[in-house]
Amino acid sequence: MSAVDFTRFVHDLASRSGEAILPFFRTAMLTHNKAGDGGFDPVTEGDRAAEMVMRRMIRETFPAHGIVGEEFGSESADAEFVWVLDPIDGTRAFVSGLPVWGTLIGLMRSGHPAFGLMHQPFTRERFWGDGQSARYLGPEGERALHTRACADLAAATVMTTSPNLFRPKDRKLYDRVEKQARLARYGCDCYAYCMLAAGHVDLVIEAGLQPYDIVALIPVIEGAGGVVTTWDGGPAAEGGRIIASGDRRIHEAALRLLGA
């Protein structure tokens, strides 16, 4: 199986999952609360429909591969190739009608993120990469993705989904970075990492991520020339507290402020 064939298959997964999700976007529907009494984490029918479509396609095409999905758990997670799926990353954006959620499709090989794609079916945008290079396809055509240079935190735009999602101790650490940055933008989940890969923003800092929230994005960020680690500089694929930077110089500066 060559990398080219994987790419085509991943794009097929994106197309089919997008078709499954879009009929549910901006329609009134019941959601049930996955997080229980505490948080607010809506799960839509689109989420489940899209993951079922992708799981079926993977099982049919690559029966030996494992699958880890947000909605339906893990199967053969110790296989050489494991797909890591989040049909709707950014469910809060989704239920608020905002086009900054995305479908995350990652492929791990021997425990390392090998390929990833983010699909935004409403804006018809795809961002994908293999750790060596990354590309974008949107309404205006296809092009390579490159992060932008940013030598100094004082010139950086930093993004996070919401400062309220941090625990108090982590919030204080995050605030140290935000205070030094030029501009902070909130509210974008996976879309923020793709804007970083495309060279529009410089830092994305989050906490409490699951592996399926970040695995697909790692080969895109690294393929575009960026760096993504945990707050203490470790590998990002396990999730947790994550920081991505377009330029290694501000990554190291931000890690120092985050206490690493």
Next chain:
Amino acid sequence: MSAVDFTRFVHDLASRSGEAILPFFRTAMLTHNKAGDGGFDPVTEGDRAAEMVMRRMIRETFPAHGIVGEEFGSESADAEFVWVLDPIDGTRAFVSGLPVWGTLIGLMRSGHPAFGLMHQPFTRERFWGDGQSARYLGPEGERALHTRACADLAAATVMTTSPNLFRPKDRKLYDRVEKQARLARYGCDCYAYCMLAAGHVDLVIEAGLQPYDIVALIPVIEGAGGVVTTWDGGPAAEGGRIIASGDRRIHEAALRLLGA
């Protein structure tokens, strides 16, 4: 001049301004800082190009009309009909590559907002209204806009561009509403008011707005069945501290928390 003719003309303004702006979206460029040393308020070439196009079209078609624009000031602001223009509302989103900015085109008649349109040229979406009704045109077609019912703040989704944009006293008042709401979403400028008109969110609360930030949105919100006022319940067209609600019941509840 009938309302129908105004509608067609406003859509022409949107199309032409969008053509002027889009070449500048997601391209690296120098921005200069309109706000001076303090804030960060980038002005792009697209902003200026689009306002020049719209001003020329208005002058040619309606030479007796007045114009108030974000970029190039006021002319004949005491005329019966006055156009209120903000080519790129949400410049911070724009420079961060995020498709949640919009072009605002408002028409005042005898001092009252009579017609308004928000255009997002990248997602190809338009939201417009005349205070009696409101409509949406997007990739999936055209439909009427209606706010959704929400009887209780505890069930409401509230949006604001950024909680950091409030002055400390206003931040405390805003926080009283956010604490009672089910979900808060940040980061959308004019796009938030359009999601309210479309029935996806319930409250939008902001401060420090200019007239050109809100005039075009008033006929859309009211035409969709919503209500928009200042925090003390006064008319919204002058800007300042603004609250929009999809349901009058939570509007009154939120006004009480905001100190009115």
